[in-house]
Amino acid sequence: MSTILPGKIVGDAAVDDRDTLHSIKLSTLPVSHAALRKARMIKNCRLQSVIELYRDQNSGSGQIAVDQLDVALGIPSSGHPDLVLLRGVALLPAFDAFSVRLLLREMGATPEQLSAIGVSPEKQRQLDKFMETFTLPLLRYVYGRQDVGQAGMQQLFAMFRNPDVALAQSHLTRLASKVRIPVAGIPGFLENYSDTFLAIAFYQQSYQDLVAVIASFLEAVRDVAAQIKFKHNQVVKNVCEEIEQTFRHVMKAIGTRLSAAERLAAALWADDVTAPFQVFQGKLREFQVLIGMLLCSLAAKVDAWRAAFPNAKVGSTQARAQMISADIAYGMPALRQAANKGLARTATAAVDEKMNLSADGASFLKFLRQLAPP
Numbered sequence: 001m002s003t004i005l006p007g008k009i010v011g012d013a014a015v016d017d018r019d020t021l022h023s024i025k026l027s028t029l030p031v032s033h034a035a036l037r038k039a040r041m042i043k044n045c046r047l048q049s050v051i052e053l054y055r056d057q058n059s060g061s062g063q064i065a066v067d068q069l070d071v072a073l074g075i076p077s078s079g080h081p082d083l084v085l086l087r088g089v090a091l092l093p094a095f096d097a098f099s100v101r102l103l104l105r106e107m108g109a110t111p112e113q114l115s116a117i118g119v120s121p122e123k124q125r126q127l128d129k130f131m132e133t134f135t136l137p138l139l140r141y142v143y144g145r146q147d148v149g150q151a152g153m154q155q156l157f158a159m160f161r162n163p164d165v166a167l168a169q170s171h172l173t174r175l176a177s178k179v180r181i182p183v184a185g186i187p188g189f190l191e192n193y194s195d196t197f198l199a200i201a202f203y204q205q206s207y208q209d210l211v212a213v214i215a216s217f218l219e220a221v222r223d224v225a226a227q228i229k230f231k232h233n234q235v236v237k238n239v240c241e242e243i244e245q246t247f248r249h250v251m252k253a254i255g256t257r258l259s260a261a262e263r264l265a266a267a268l269w270a271d272d273v274t275a276p277f278q279v280f281q282g283k284l285r286e287f288q289v290l291i292g293m294l295l296c297s298l299a300a301k302v303d304a305w306r307a308a309f310p311n312a313k314v315g316s317t318q319a320r321a322q323m324i325s326a327d328i329a330y331g332m333p334a335l336r337q338a339a340n341k342g343l344a345r346t347a348t349a350a351v352d353e354k355m356n357l358s359a360d361g362a363s364f365l366k367f368l369r370q371l372a373p374p
Contacts, residue, residue: 024100029086141174207255
């Protein structure tokens with residue numbers, strides 16, 4: 001028997017799901033079941049990927065596990081395309097549009113299906129400045145000069161329609177030689193390259209936006225620990241201290257990895273680099289997965305807190321302490337371990353030892369399964 005569990009509302013209903021790390025409207029995915037197309041997949045406050053069937057301020061959030069959908073909807077438990085897709089999406093460490101597109105492309109989605117997934121136009125404009133860090137080194141390599149301007153990835157796609165076939169072929173052959181794939185495989189490579197770096201650019205902006213939000217959240221946590229009724233409660237004080245230390249540690253780890261991703265992007269196209277491109281590509285994908293997971297985890301918890309307590313006048317001190325202890329503190333040790341490179345080492349081992357990404361290329365879906373908890 002399936003169970004719909006009440007949960008904390010995560011995020012603001014006014015926020016566009018296309019621009020979040022921890023929610024996605026299922027209507028943007030290639031699912032066919034009418035009930036699912038009205039629902040969302042979210043990372044709840046305990047960082048579980050669940051289907052949110054309804055939400056409002058009075059009754060909260062109605063959540064159901066993906067593995068219970070077959071019973072709830074009366075559809076086959078195995079082989080149903082909607083369940084196959086949602087089980088894959090549920091493995092994602094973050095639900096930003098670019099990570100979802102990378103996964104769906106790996107799962108064989110059509111260009112039309114992929115085009116339905118993206119950020120809002122305003123968010124895309126904001127990301128353009130972040131993307132220059134990643135697109136300019138590639139464009140300079142392909143064109144063999146530094147003065148390529150602020151062109152985007154569409155400039156490379158346009159090569160396939162270039163009337164000067166010889167010129168286009170020369171540039172594309174140079175790129176194909178670098179990444180060790182046939183020229184015919186360049187469009188697919190560019191799509192994955194673009195989405196990988198769009199995801200990282202999205203994370204850069206999300207990181208900057210979270211700095212002030214987390215500072216305000218941690219101040220609220222400290223206020224709870226300082227209340228008279230908890231002043232001598234060592235358990236509550238310890239939990240609050242662990243949360244603050246973990247959040248600060250994770251934010252520092254995210255900043256370090258974002259800087260490393262920028263340096264790696266520049267090194268990708270250096271002429272004196274002889275290592276196979278796929279080695280760099282595998283490391284970038286590892287960065288993307290880890291940074292996305294860390295950011296999504298913090299954002300889901302903070303947004304759930306802000307939804308429950310939008311200002312200082314909402315909610316009692318007891319209610320705040322209960323949410324801190326039961327939901328916010330949940331998963332802190334695992335989050336800290338991931339930020340301490342535990343997950344990064346696991347990912348590297350999975351890539352190098354089990355999937356041989358550097359040699360053959362690997363399934364992003366299989367990669368995610370390696371990272372999923374047992």
